[in-house]
Amino acid sequence: PILRADYTVARGKGGFLRADWNEATEIIAAANAYTAKTYGPDRVFGFSPIPAMSMISYAAGSRYLSLIGGACGSFYDWYCDLPPASPQVWGEQTDVPEAADWYNSTYIIVCGTNLPMTRTPDAHFYSEVRYKGTKVVSMAPDYAEYVKFADLWMPVRQGTDAAAFLAMGHVALKEFFLDKQEAYFQEYARTYTDLPMQVLLRQHGDGYVSDRFLRAADFDGGMGESNNPEWKTVVYDETTQAFVAPNGSIGFRWGEEGKWNILPKNSGNQQDIVAELSCIDRKDTVLSVGFPHFMPGGDGLLYRNVPARQLTLASGETVYVTSVFDLQMAQYGLDRGLGGANVALSYDDENVAYSPAWAEKITGVKRADLIRTGREFADNAVKTHGKSMVILGAAVNHWYHNDMNYRAIMNLLHFCGCVGQSGGGWAHYVGQEKLRPQAGWAPIAFALDWHRPPRHMNSTTYWYFHTDQWRYETINADDLLSPAAKGKYKGYSLADYNVVAQRLGWLPSAPHFNRNPLDIVADAEKDGAVDEAGVAKYMVDQLKNGALAFAAEDIDNPVNFPRNLFVWRANLLGCSAKGHEYFLKHLVGAQNGVMQEGVHGKDSKEIHWVENGPTAKLDLMVDINFRLNSTGAYSDIVLPTATWYEKNDLNTTDMHPFIHPLSEAVSPAWESQSDWQIFKAIAKAFSPLAEKHLGTRKDVVALPMQHDSPFELAQPFGVKDWKKGECEPAPGKTLPLLKVVERDYANTYKKYTALGPLLAKAGNSIKGIGWNTEQEVEELKQVTHTIQEEGITQGMPSLEEDIGVCEAVLRMAPETNGEVARKSWAALGKKTGIDHHHLYAGRHEDKITFRDIQAQPRKIITAPTWSGIESEQVSYSACYTNIHEHIPFRTLTGRAQFYQDHEWMLDFGEGFCAYRPPVDLKAHETVPDSVRNKPHLVLNWITPHSKWGIHSTYNDNLRMLNLFRGGPTLWLAETDAQSIGLQDNDWVEAINANGATVARVVVSQRVPRGMAMMYHAQEKIINTPGSNTTGKRGGILNSVTRVVVKPTHMIGGYAQLAYSFNYYGTVGSQRDEFVVIHKIEDSEVDWLERPLTAEREAQLNPPGIGPR
DSSP states (O other): OHHHHHHHTTTTSOOOOOOOHHHHHHHHHHHHHHHHHHTOGGGEEEEOOOGGGSHHHHHHHHHHHHHHTOEEEOOTTTTTOSOTHHHHHHSOSOOOOOGGGGGGOSEEEEESOOHHHHSGGGHHHHHHGGGGTOEEEEEOSSOOGGGGGOSEEEOOOTTOHHHHHHHHHHHHHIIIIISSOOHHHHHHHHHHBSTTOEEEEEEETTEEEEEEEOBGGGSGGGGGOOSSGGGOBOEEETTTTEEEOBTTSGGGTSSOOSOOSOSSBBTTTOOBOOBOSOOTTSOSEEEEEEEEOOOTTSOSEEEEEEEEEEEEOTTSOEEEEEEHHHHHHHHTTBOOSOOOSSOBSSTTOTTSTTSHHHHHHHHOOOHHHHHHHHHHHHHHHHHHTSOEEEEEEHHHHSSTTHHHHHHHHHHHHHHTTOTTSTTOEEEEEOTTOOOTTHHHHHHHHTTTTTOSSOOEEOHHHHHHHHTTGGGGOOOOGGGGSOTTOOOTTTTOOHHHHHHHHHHTTSSOOSSOBSSOHHHHHHHHHHTTOOSHHHHHHHHHHHHHHTSSOBGGGGTTSGGGSOOEEEEESOOIIIIIOTTHHHIIIIIIOOOOOOOSOOOGGGGOSSSOOOSSOOOOOOSEEEEEESSOOHHHHHOSEEEEBOOGGGSOEEEOOSSSSEEEEEOOSSOOSTTOBOHHHHHHHHHHHHHHHHHHHTOEEEEEEEEOOBTTSGGGBSOSSSOOOGGGTSSOOOBTTTBOEEEEEEEEGGGHHHHHTBOOTHHHHHOEEETTEEEOOHHHHHHHHHHSOBOOSSSTTTTSBBOSSHHHHHHHHHHHOTTTBHHHHHHHHHHHHHHHTSOOGGGGTTOTTOBOOHHHHHHSOEEOOOOTTSSSOOOSSSOOOTTHHHHHSOOOOSSSSSSBOSOOOOHHHHHTTOSSOOOOOOOOOOGGGGOOHHHHTSSEEEEEEEOOOOSSSBTTBSTTSHHHHHHTTTSOEEEEEHHHHHHTTOOTTOEEEEEETTEEEEEEEEEETTSOTTEEEOOTTOOTTSSOOBOTTTOSBOOOGGGGOOOOOOGGGGOOSBTTBSBBTTTBSOOOOOTTOEEEEEEEOGGGOBOOOSOOOHHHHHHHSOSSSSOO
């Protein structure tokens, strides 16, 4: 421990020594081998983002980690670029139109995405579409670049977008569903959405609240459905005047074939049906139904009248049911002549939630603009059959209640029949998120050709626990609950909910348990286990008697620390580390500016409390980089890697449907190597050490119940917790799957450099679709070369060089191989009962190679892994095949869902989209008096992307620095600045309980009052003075943020609400944060350039907790 402390305390202080490749890789390999043997391979963790930008470089690290049993951390959710609403509503991680489809739109609303600045190459479509008459409405709190392109600017207050879109939805419903019934909207709603699905009403107090969907299993004989009747939802058929189970719900996806489609048919006899949207003309009664409402000082439930039918279930219970549509109309506050309170008699009724006048009070947008935009958006969609579009992005998604923001937008789009129509629907853009040949890439990236399953981890949860941010949590989870919540977990903290989600098999964990997973299997075999089932039984018994526990239950015990961290293709500490100072303190052990002691987690019900939060958890931090950024500065080992023009790789984007190469125009500079070669060298150094110290071991992976697998059908009727004695712990139902993986550690290098046998033996699959790949494996032997060296890989296709890896990806993916497209579409056709082969017509013989794309970028082939089509007649548009091919959305109902009926969604009041104000994180309340006593501002902390760099790259070169101030800046409104005597270019400090950052102020009329805006990824390594409050180097934009997790994002094993890597899970929101800003006089600016005295050193590195 003393020797370890000598180097952990020096992190971030420079003092690097030059080493050669052999020495560096040996240290890394030794650390990995020691960690796997002593603590477990799941204590080795890797983080790298956005594989689409350089797929093989990402795959290099993830393949090595997957071979040794390390955990790969997600990124899309951690960046908060994942919109949880997309999985919730569509069962799809994200799919969006190519930029060219903007030109097909005839009405566009843009919010939260600054297209001219962050989508510069594609912004011409945004400009050009106006020349053909398309109206553009921009919603932005500041006068951003994209506002200049608009016909109408709606200056919405930051974080209130949901209220604006709910008001526009109110207008669309009233004028196009209530005042008149547009045939296109009616048909779209009944066919492609869950609006006709029937919902049970549960008595609550003197009224009712909505409960779960009615299922086939609720009827005598399960409506004749013997396969998964509890997962088949029900509509009322106008033709037969009866309840029926239509095709397409999730129950038809697994265990049978031919009926997983959304053709309007009765699943029992395949007769055509007309799903009833409303029972208002054939109702049995009118009931008062409460809808959760979260406005401060308001009623927790708004009661509105809803038509309903009475029904007797198979159990003999008499219940009331109604449609999602009837509930949705009531929730939007529409007056349908049913009486009761809380309905809007006009658009000017400001006391009724979701009316335009109500939204005006919240958003600051004039009600007339909301009414006109809602009306025009819907009217345009009627006339064009859905060519109204909303382009949106991270600025709307980076809030704690981001899913409410997005669902409000999706509701409007679905009311107007826009989703799945070219020129319409949503267009969500964040980063370069679309890895088009994913099916060919994933087996190599996660070593699925050798071992299944890989060890994946939801990074938000990982960092929340391992940087101990949970200890500082100020949000009371009970305050987020609906008044109608069943409340089984009342009194639980956010971290407690996360522990529950892990033990129920909803979310992944890393490490899994409080014991080495290699030792767990060995102990199970000593106890008599002879196979995977035996190991699982042993572990279940151990969990029940308490001899084995999930690591998260004792997260600050050293046996559960993360030990080795790889970061490559990323600037984790300089860009994405929300809660930057907590990373420095608890994970890295470096000087930090945390301004509080972590005591809020003490009342946890599920986590063992340790009085003093541990620091410097990592034994080894390795950064692979082409520049010394913040992450490199705090790492123990920095390895030099190739840049974009020094390696061979693959690149795709969501902005257009082509696949590009990165080509080695010049050799890597000096001693740098490509990522593929670097991890190959680490694997080569690891193998002989592993042969001596590890040998062949059996590992157990705790696999959460995956979306797009039969295990997404876990608990259909509420949540049962085995630890509370409500059920037995059953892997794949109430517990993670427990999968045994044999790891031949001595052959890690050989496995890294060869395409393994499982692709030929077990085939390939993605998103629940599987096919045979023997032919492609044989073809690869001709395209690359086969391994000649004796051993386990002899005769296998070689992956020694990066071009060979590129060829393997291209040959295995349906997007780049027409024969694989044929096989994958045939596999999906068996499930849907529909022939989809016309979708790839004319491209069956295409086999795109790396040389092909070097000559010219190639357009990909239509594949069932995505929801749009590649065509010369139709631009790529998300959800196109759901609408035009009747392929179900991958949701419980098989339709786009307005309603979420999982018990936790209902407990937290989010069955329907509701407006939820930004949360109060209280971080600004504990600022010291030395700051409070000065003139100061309390402002919302906003961190948009910049035009001065690409994340943290490029913005620190001299040209960029000269363009704008030469160091860190933050923007304030002119009137805010004047109120505390600030002038442009003054130094200021932004501070709260999380830390502090120092920057020059940019005073601007474009910024609204109440907001402090600091552009993303400004690091403290260039022209940054010290903070007078913390005594440390100034901080960065994330020094004043902290991760906060949301329980509804933890749900799993429930149709679309199920975990998959980067698909669903907790997200790293940060825009609800507030800071205190005050001026630093020029005489007080401290550049910390004097020699560091022993007394000052002690002050900067105090014993115990927190700065002194």
